[in-house]
Amino acid sequence: MAKAGSTSGPTRIQREKRKTIFEAALDVFSEKGLRGATLDQIADAAGISKQNIVYYFTGKEAIYSELLESLLEEWVSPLRDLSEDGDPLEEILIYVSRKMEMSREMPRESRLFATEILHGAPRLGNMLTDDLKTLVDEKAAVIANWMVEGRLATIDPHHLIFSIWAMTQHYADFDLQVQAVLGPVRSDTRFEDAEAFIKHMLVRTLHP
Structure with missing residues (x-):
């Protein structure tokens, strides 16, 4: 404080x-x-x-804790905005777009969260098991209902969300590796190309 x-x-x-x-x-x-x-x-x-x-x-611990807490809400806002009233595939693809935008525009924030998790999340523990879990469970239930209605192919909704996190945040947390492998020419469009690839894969996976 x-x-x-x-x-x-x-x-x-x-x-x-x-x-x-x-x-x-x-x-x-x-x-x-x-x-x-x-x-x-x-x-x-x-x-x-x-x-x-x-x-x-x-001290630095106070700065770190307040910074993490303020960033977490912003970090989960794209998932919070996933609407059960929208078209299922469109809502998920919008979510992917927003996550990719955050990876492109907020790499420091992504790395900060990744570092905190790798160290056992001592300052995020309660927020992960309470607030974040509640939100993910809520949105997983929305996705599961779309699957029951036949509007999406049936897969595990929690692991779908985890996979989107992994695929999008990789381009923030491991950007140096991505650029090294792709080379200077392909690196210029790495975020756009990644987003198109992830969306294509999800459409093929989730189409009923």
């Missing part, structure tokens, strides 16, 4: 300062993880003093 602020809420300058700290921390944490990161590195990346950061946050 930030130290600064009053009952009337943070000022514009305070909000901007916290945003600057979060942006710098995201760079540092996504590269070095929580253990490898230091307040000095975050201060250098933000272009402000370490003392200024301590004015807003008690």
